[in-house]
Amino acid sequence: MAYNLLKGKKGIIFGALDEKSIAWKVALKAKEEGAEFTLTNAPIALRMGVINQLAESCGAEIIPADATSLEDLENLFTKSMEILGGKIDFVLHSIGMSPNVRKNKAYGDLNYDWFLKTLDISGLSFHKVMQVAEKMDAMNEWGSILALSYIAAQRTFPDYSDMAQAKAVLESIARSYGYRFAKSKNVRVNTISQSPTKTTAGTGVGGFDAFFDYADKMSPLGNASSEDCANYIITMFSDFTRMVTMQNLMHDGGFSSSGITEDLIEELRK
Numbered sequence: 001m002a003y004n005l006l007k008g009k010k011g012i013i014f015g016a017l018d019e020k021s022i023a024w025k026v027a028l029k030a031k032e033e034g035a036e037f038t039l040t041n042a043p044i045a046l047r048m049g050v051i052n053q054l055a056e057s058c059g060a061e062i063i064p065a066d067a068t069s070l071e072d073l074e075n076l077f078t079k080s081m082e083i084l085g086g087k088i089d090f091v092l093h094s095i096g097m098s099p100n101v102r103k104n105k106a107y108g109d110l111n112y113d114w115f116l117k118t119l120d121i122s123g124l125s126f127h128k129v130m131q132v133a134e135k136m137d138a139m140n141e142w143g144s145i146l147a148l149s150y151i152a153a154q155r156t157f158p159d160y161s162d163m164a165q166a167k168a169v170l171e172s173i174a175r176s177y178g179y180r181f182a183k184s185k186n187v188r189v190n191t192i193s194q195s196p197t198k199t200t201a202g203t204g205v206g207g208f209d210a211f212f213d214y215a216d217k218m219s220p221l222g223n224a225s226s227e228d229c230a231n232y233i234i235t236m237f238s239d240f241t242r243m244v245t246m247q248n249l250m251h252d253g254g255f256s257s258s259g260i261t262e263d264l265i266e267e268l269r270k
Protein backbone atom coordinates (compact mmCIF):
# COMPACT_ATOMS: atom_id res chain seq x y z
CA MET A 1 0.00 0.00 0.00
CA ALA A 2 1.34 3.42 -0.91
CA TYR A 3 0.87 6.57 1.20
CA ASN A 4 2.26 9.26 -1.12
CA LEU A 5 4.91 9.99 1.50
CA LEU A 6 7.34 11.40 -1.06
CA LYS A 7 4.89 13.17 -3.34
CA GLY A 8 6.61 16.06 -5.11
CA LYS A 9 10.07 15.17 -3.79
CA LYS A 10 13.15 14.91 -6.00
CA GLY A 11 16.09 12.69 -5.23
CA ILE A 12 19.31 10.96 -6.23
CA ILE A 13 19.79 7.25 -5.48
CA PHE A 14 23.32 5.81 -5.53
CA GLY A 15 24.17 2.12 -5.53
CA ALA A 16 21.49 0.01 -7.27
CA LEU A 17 23.57 -2.78 -8.80
CA ASP A 18 21.00 -5.55 -9.20
CA GLU A 19 17.62 -6.47 -7.79
CA LYS A 20 19.17 -7.65 -4.51
CA SER A 21 20.68 -4.20 -3.82
CA ILE A 22 19.16 -2.21 -0.98
CA ALA A 23 19.16 0.84 -3.27
CA TRP A 24 17.12 -1.09 -5.85
CA LYS A 25 14.37 -1.70 -3.27
CA VAL A 26 14.52 1.95 -2.21
CA ALA A 27 14.07 3.11 -5.82
CA LEU A 28 10.95 0.96 -6.27
CA LYS A 29 9.45 2.20 -2.98
CA ALA A 30 10.36 5.83 -3.66
CA LYS A 31 8.58 5.60 -7.00
CA GLU A 32 5.53 4.02 -5.32
CA GLU A 33 5.50 6.85 -2.80
CA GLY A 34 5.44 9.52 -5.50
CA ALA A 35 9.08 10.64 -5.74
CA GLU A 36 10.98 11.53 -8.88
CA PHE A 37 14.68 10.73 -8.90
CA THR A 38 17.78 9.91 -10.89
CA LEU A 39 19.75 6.70 -10.48
CA THR A 40 23.52 6.60 -10.39
CA ASN A 41 26.33 4.11 -10.07
CA ALA A 42 30.01 3.75 -10.98
CA PRO A 43 30.48 3.51 -14.77
CA ILE A 44 31.93 0.01 -14.40
CA ALA A 45 28.83 -1.20 -12.51
CA LEU A 46 26.55 0.28 -15.18
CA ARG A 47 28.19 -1.88 -17.81
CA MET A 48 26.28 -4.87 -16.46
CA GLY A 49 23.20 -3.12 -17.78
CA VAL A 50 20.72 -4.58 -15.25
CA ILE A 51 19.97 -1.12 -13.86
CA ASN A 52 18.21 -0.25 -17.14
CA GLN A 53 15.27 -2.44 -16.07
CA LEU A 54 14.98 -0.51 -12.83
CA ALA A 55 15.24 2.83 -14.61
CA GLU A 56 12.47 1.81 -16.96
CA SER A 57 10.10 0.71 -14.23
CA CYS A 58 10.77 3.90 -12.24
CA GLY A 59 10.76 6.28 -15.21
CA ALA A 60 14.18 7.41 -13.98
CA GLU A 61 17.29 8.47 -15.86
CA ILE A 62 20.69 6.94 -15.14
CA ILE A 63 23.69 9.22 -14.70
CA PRO A 64 27.07 7.49 -14.33
CA ALA A 65 29.25 8.75 -11.47
CA ASP A 66 32.22 7.32 -9.63
CA ALA A 67 31.41 8.55 -6.12
CA THR A 68 35.10 9.28 -5.46
CA SER A 69 35.31 11.77 -8.36
CA LEU A 70 34.31 15.37 -7.63
CA GLU A 71 33.94 16.03 -11.35
CA ASP A 72 31.52 13.12 -11.74
CA LEU A 73 29.55 14.26 -8.70
CA GLU A 74 29.27 17.83 -10.01
CA ASN A 75 27.98 16.48 -13.31
CA LEU A 76 25.55 14.23 -11.43
CA PHE A 77 24.01 17.09 -9.43
CA THR A 78 23.89 19.43 -12.45
CA LYS A 79 22.18 16.86 -14.67
CA SER A 80 19.84 15.67 -11.90
CA MET A 81 18.60 19.21 -11.27
CA GLU A 82 18.09 19.73 -15.01
CA ILE A 83 16.19 16.46 -15.45
CA LEU A 84 14.11 16.78 -12.29
CA GLY A 85 13.48 20.50 -12.81
CA GLY A 86 14.73 21.80 -9.48
CA LYS A 87 16.80 21.23 -6.37
CA ILE A 88 17.14 17.91 -4.56
CA ASP A 89 15.14 16.79 -1.50
CA PHE A 90 16.78 13.45 -0.76
CA VAL A 91 20.02 11.59 -1.45
CA LEU A 92 20.74 7.92 -0.72
CA HIS A 93 24.41 6.92 -0.48
CA SER A 94 24.29 3.10 -0.73
CA ILE A 95 27.91 2.43 -1.61
CA GLY A 96 30.47 0.05 -0.22
CA MET A 97 33.58 -1.66 -1.58
CA SER A 98 36.87 -2.91 -0.15
CA PRO A 99 39.56 -4.32 -2.45
CA ASN A 100 41.13 -5.98 0.62
CA VAL A 101 37.88 -7.80 1.43
CA ARG A 102 37.28 -8.64 -2.18
CA LYS A 103 40.75 -10.16 -2.48
CA ASN A 104 40.58 -11.94 0.88
CA LYS A 105 43.54 -10.11 2.43
CA ALA A 106 44.06 -10.94 6.11
CA TYR A 107 43.71 -7.97 8.50
CA GLY A 108 47.39 -8.33 9.41
CA ASP A 109 48.45 -8.25 5.78
CA LEU A 110 46.46 -5.38 4.29
CA ASN A 111 47.48 -3.62 1.12
CA TYR A 112 47.51 0.06 2.15
CA ASP A 113 46.77 1.44 -1.30
CA TRP A 114 43.66 -0.70 -1.23
CA PHE A 115 42.90 0.41 2.32
CA LEU A 116 42.88 4.01 1.09
CA LYS A 117 40.58 2.98 -1.74
CA THR A 118 38.22 1.34 0.77
CA LEU A 119 38.12 4.55 2.80
CA ASP A 120 37.66 6.73 -0.26
CA ILE A 121 34.87 4.69 -1.86
CA SER A 122 33.01 3.64 1.28
CA GLY A 123 33.63 6.60 3.60
CA LEU A 124 35.00 9.83 2.11
CA SER A 125 32.67 9.66 -0.88
CA PHE A 126 29.84 10.54 1.53
CA HIS A 127 31.66 13.78 2.39
CA LYS A 128 32.33 14.44 -1.30
CA VAL A 129 28.65 14.02 -2.18
CA MET A 130 27.63 16.53 0.49
CA GLN A 131 30.41 19.01 -0.18
CA VAL A 132 29.52 19.09 -3.87
CA ALA A 133 25.79 19.43 -3.05
CA GLU A 134 26.46 22.27 -0.62
CA LYS A 135 28.85 24.18 -2.90
CA MET A 136 26.38 23.90 -5.78
CA ASP A 137 23.50 24.86 -3.47
CA ALA A 138 21.74 21.78 -4.84
CA MET A 139 19.71 20.80 -1.74
CA ASN A 140 16.25 22.09 -0.88
CA GLU A 141 15.52 23.29 2.67
CA TRP A 142 14.51 20.38 4.94
CA GLY A 143 16.12 17.83 2.64
CA SER A 144 17.32 14.45 3.90
CA ILE A 145 20.64 12.71 3.18
CA LEU A 146 21.30 9.11 4.21
CA ALA A 147 24.09 6.56 4.01
CA LEU A 148 24.08 2.88 4.96
CA SER A 149 26.32 1.57 7.69
CA TYR A 150 27.01 -1.61 9.63
CA ILE A 151 27.56 -2.35 13.33
CA ALA A 152 31.18 -3.37 12.60
CA ALA A 153 31.83 0.38 13.02
CA GLN A 154 31.34 -0.15 16.80
CA ARG A 155 32.13 -3.83 17.35
CA THR A 156 34.64 -6.16 15.79
CA PHE A 157 33.58 -8.63 13.14
CA PRO A 158 36.94 -10.05 12.00
CA ASP A 159 36.07 -10.69 8.34
CA TYR A 160 34.72 -7.16 7.88
CA SER A 161 38.35 -6.01 7.82
CA ASP A 162 39.05 -2.41 6.71
CA MET A 163 35.36 -1.85 5.95
CA ALA A 164 34.93 -1.42 9.73
CA GLN A 165 37.16 1.67 9.60
CA ALA A 166 35.32 2.95 6.52
CA LYS A 167 31.96 2.65 8.31
CA ALA A 168 33.35 4.45 11.39
CA VAL A 169 34.46 7.29 9.10
CA LEU A 170 31.07 7.30 7.36
CA GLU A 171 29.16 7.60 10.64
CA SER A 172 31.47 10.36 11.88
CA ILE A 173 31.00 12.30 8.63
CA ALA A 174 27.22 12.09 9.12
CA ARG A 175 27.62 13.84 12.49
CA SER A 176 30.03 16.53 11.29
CA TYR A 177 28.27 17.30 8.00
CA GLY A 178 24.89 16.92 9.69
CA TYR A 179 25.77 19.84 11.96
CA ARG A 180 26.92 21.98 9.06
CA PHE A 181 23.99 21.22 6.76
CA ALA A 182 21.44 21.71 9.56
CA LYS A 183 22.83 25.19 10.22
CA SER A 184 23.01 26.24 6.58
CA LYS A 185 19.94 24.61 5.03
CA ASN A 186 17.95 22.66 7.64
CA VAL A 187 19.10 19.53 5.81
CA ARG A 188 19.35 16.38 7.94
CA VAL A 189 22.12 13.80 7.60
CA ASN A 190 21.98 10.31 9.09
CA THR A 191 23.31 6.79 8.68
CA ILE A 192 21.20 3.65 8.97
CA SER A 193 23.00 0.65 10.45
CA GLN A 194 21.40 -2.30 8.70
CA SER A 195 21.29 -6.03 9.55
CA PRO A 196 23.39 -8.36 7.38
CA THR A 197 21.59 -8.58 4.04
CA LYS A 198 22.10 -11.00 1.15
CA THR A 199 23.39 -8.65 -1.55
CA THR A 200 26.55 -8.56 -3.68
CA ALA A 201 28.39 -6.35 -1.16
CA GLY A 202 27.08 -8.35 1.83
CA THR A 203 27.84 -11.84 0.62
CA GLY A 204 31.32 -10.70 -0.48
CA VAL A 205 32.38 -10.64 3.19
CA GLY A 206 33.99 -13.91 4.38
CA GLY A 207 31.83 -16.10 6.61
CA PHE A 208 28.73 -14.13 5.61
CA ASP A 209 26.28 -17.03 5.91
CA ALA A 210 27.43 -17.80 9.46
CA PHE A 211 27.11 -14.24 10.70
CA PHE A 212 23.84 -13.76 8.86
CA ASP A 213 22.42 -16.74 10.83
CA TYR A 214 24.08 -15.60 14.05
CA ALA A 215 22.62 -12.07 13.71
CA ASP A 216 19.22 -13.53 12.92
CA LYS A 217 19.27 -15.55 16.14
CA MET A 218 20.67 -12.63 18.16
CA SER A 219 17.88 -10.29 17.01
CA PRO A 220 14.53 -10.68 18.79
CA LEU A 221 12.75 -9.56 15.60
CA GLY A 222 15.17 -11.43 13.33
CA ASN A 223 17.33 -9.77 10.69
CA ALA A 224 15.81 -6.76 8.96
CA SER A 225 15.29 -7.46 5.25
CA SER A 226 16.24 -5.09 2.45
CA GLU A 227 12.52 -4.34 1.92
CA ASP A 228 12.20 -3.30 5.57
CA CYS A 229 15.32 -1.18 5.17
CA ALA A 230 13.79 0.51 2.13
CA ASN A 231 10.61 1.26 4.12
CA TYR A 232 12.67 2.87 6.88
CA ILE A 233 14.64 4.90 4.36
CA ILE A 234 11.41 6.19 2.81
CA THR A 235 10.22 7.43 6.21
CA MET A 236 13.60 9.12 6.70
CA PHE A 237 13.12 10.93 3.37
CA SER A 238 9.55 11.91 4.27
CA ASP A 239 8.45 15.00 6.21
CA PHE A 240 7.64 12.84 9.25
CA THR A 241 11.29 12.73 10.35
CA ARG A 242 12.34 16.35 9.88
CA MET A 243 14.03 16.73 13.28
CA VAL A 244 16.13 13.55 13.16
CA THR A 245 19.72 14.37 12.30
CA MET A 246 23.37 13.45 13.03
CA GLN A 247 22.29 9.94 14.11
CA ASN A 248 23.42 6.43 13.42
CA LEU A 249 20.03 4.71 13.37
CA MET A 250 19.98 1.02 14.19
CA HIS A 251 17.81 -1.00 11.83
CA ASP A 252 18.66 -4.46 13.05
CA GLY A 253 15.67 -6.23 14.65
CA GLY A 254 17.09 -5.50 18.12
CA PHE A 255 20.55 -7.03 17.55
CA SER A 256 22.53 -4.09 18.95
CA SER A 257 20.65 -4.11 22.27
CA SER A 258 20.72 -7.86 22.84
CA GLY A 259 23.27 -9.61 25.08
CA ILE A 260 22.13 -13.14 24.40
CA THR A 261 18.89 -14.67 23.16
CA GLU A 262 17.08 -17.93 23.83
CA ASP A 263 17.41 -18.85 20.15
CA LEU A 264 21.18 -18.57 20.37
CA ILE A 265 21.40 -20.48 23.66
CA GLU A 266 19.38 -23.26 22.10
CA GLU A 267 21.73 -23.32 19.11
CA LEU A 268 24.83 -23.45 21.34
CA ARG A 269 23.38 -26.31 23.40
CA LYS A 270 22.99 -28.50 20.32
Ligand code: NAI
Pocket residue numbers: 014015016017018020021022023041042045065066067068093094095096097121148149150193194195196197198199200201202203
Ligand atom coordinates in the same frame (compact mmCIF):
# COMPACT_ATOMS: atom_id res chain seq x y z
P1 NAI B 1 25.39 -3.80 -3.41
O1 NAI B 1 26.63 -4.55 -3.80
O2 NAI B 1 24.16 -4.12 -4.15
O3 NAI B 1 25.66 -2.23 -3.43
C1 NAI B 1 26.92 -1.62 -3.28
C2 NAI B 1 27.02 -0.58 -4.39
O4 NAI B 1 28.18 0.24 -4.28
C3 NAI B 1 27.04 -1.20 -5.80
O5 NAI B 1 25.94 -0.72 -6.55
C4 NAI B 1 28.36 -0.70 -6.34
O6 NAI B 1 28.36 -0.57 -7.75
C5 NAI B 1 28.50 0.62 -5.62
N1 NAI B 1 29.84 1.20 -5.73
C6 NAI B 1 31.03 0.56 -5.50
N2 NAI B 1 32.05 1.41 -5.79
C7 NAI B 1 31.49 2.59 -6.20
C8 NAI B 1 32.00 3.84 -6.63
N3 NAI B 1 33.33 4.07 -6.69
N4 NAI B 1 31.13 4.82 -6.99
C9 NAI B 1 29.80 4.63 -6.94
N5 NAI B 1 29.25 3.46 -6.53
C10 NAI B 1 30.09 2.45 -6.17
O7 NAI B 1 25.19 -4.15 -1.85
P2 NAI B 1 24.25 -3.50 -0.70
O8 NAI B 1 24.28 -4.48 0.39
O9 NAI B 1 22.97 -3.07 -1.28
O10 NAI B 1 25.11 -2.26 -0.21
C11 NAI B 1 24.58 -0.99 -0.03
C12 NAI B 1 25.12 -0.35 1.25
O11 NAI B 1 24.59 -1.05 2.37
C13 NAI B 1 26.63 -0.38 1.39
O12 NAI B 1 27.07 0.83 1.99
C14 NAI B 1 26.84 -1.53 2.36
O13 NAI B 1 28.07 -1.45 3.04
C15 NAI B 1 25.65 -1.29 3.27
N6 NAI B 1 25.31 -2.39 4.15
C16 NAI B 1 25.13 -3.65 3.63
C17 NAI B 1 24.86 -4.71 4.46
C18 NAI B 1 24.75 -6.10 3.91
O14 NAI B 1 24.87 -7.07 4.68
N7 NAI B 1 24.50 -6.27 2.62
C19 NAI B 1 24.72 -4.53 5.93
C20 NAI B 1 24.88 -3.17 6.37
C21 NAI B 1 25.18 -2.16 5.50
